[in-house]
Amino acid sequence: MRFLKVLSISILMCLVFSGSISAEISSKKENFDWRPVMDAIMMVESRDNAKAKNGQFVGILQISPILVRECNNILRGRGSKKRYSLSDRFDANKSREMFVIIQSFHNPLNSVERAIRLWNGGLAYTVRSTQRYFERVMNHLH
Incomplete structure (x- = not known):
């Protein structure tokens, strides 16, 4: 007993x-402030141009349709009614929101390095394949 x-x-x-x-x-x-990282990524991705297009990647953060779908899946799993559309990629504020959603789900320790590499190489990124991109973003970050 x-x-x-x-x-x-x-x-x-x-x-x-x-x-x-x-x-x-x-x-x-x-409480993590992703703004400096997002600003650096925006300079590398689109030179801060919300109308930028590169194939299926658009907006200031060059968001793909797959990333929009992933954000919606994450939100659905959290019971949120909010959803993003493909046109939301051209909206700077919504693009930033999607960045934060991806980071909060796939980068829970808020690693800046992981955030940058994840944004460039996706979930299965390798350090080698994302190294040049990482260095470019870090140059804008400092």
Whole structure:
């Protein structure tokens, strides 16, 4: 009986502790300022031109239809009613929102390096294939 009581207390403490860690990580995600990184990426991608087009990539952050779909899937998984359309890629504010959604989901530790490489090479990026892009963005970031 004593064992069950100790086990119950241990489980309860783990739940409370993990909840506080989860809240702390969530708070850090929401408070992270991606603006400098986005500004640097925008200079590399489109020279800050919201009307820029390069094949299927458009807008200030050169967003593809696949990325719009991924943002909508992430939002759907979070129970949000908000959705993005392909034309939203030309809207600078909505493009920035999509960037933050992608980073919050696929880069929960807010790594600037991962953010840059992920934006260029997608989820399966390699350091080697994204190195030149990473250096170009970092030149604009500093």
